[in-house]
Amino acid sequence: QQQVKQSPQSLIVQKGGISIINCAYENTAFDYFPWYQQFPGKGPALLIAIRPDVSEKKEGRFTISFNKSAKQFSLHIMDSQPGDSATYFCAASILGAGNMLTFGGGTRLMVKP
């Protein structure tokens, strides 16, 4: 069963545009929602994360929006750059249960110059 569903699978954005990736989760016990960025040949690396007690978190050009009632959260990349081209994973976990992350299926982002 896929507890975290991510869309779209792939995304092409022009330089300077906004990239939006969406995730939906099923388990209401999840209480930690990170986004990871993965470049080819590398392991994923934490980009930004949010707890369900806030509806939005911003770090530079990256913003997470969180909707607890809808069980959805999204990543917005403002002013997208070619260097942002990577695969992005949303994830969710229960902090009190070993914090084992359940990942979404990933979104391959390409930012065209």
Added chain:
Amino acid sequence: DTAVSQTPKYLVTQMGNDKSIKCEQNLGHDTMYWYKQDSKKFLKIMFSYNNKELIINETVPNRFSPKSPDKAHLNLHINSLELGDSAVYFCASRGPGPNSPLHFGNGTRLTVT
């Protein structure tokens, strides 16, 4: 210095063989993980391990076994390799605290022929 290192980077072997992937972290973390990334980039937790507890994803075949000689190492042993085991395997570690991020290695690409 690489925080989480895996060896080998590439592993090509035949069906039925037994192989091991080594993982070492120099971050002083107590918890280590193994993830499997399939050809569609889907990341799936296999094991979570600290010096007190091993948590196994119940969908992982018992041909896979983690071995931890000490806190800094978590090796992955795979017996009787099958074609479907071909994937990229990532080791990761995490420090204490509820919001500590996962630190991934750069992966081992296993190809079973």
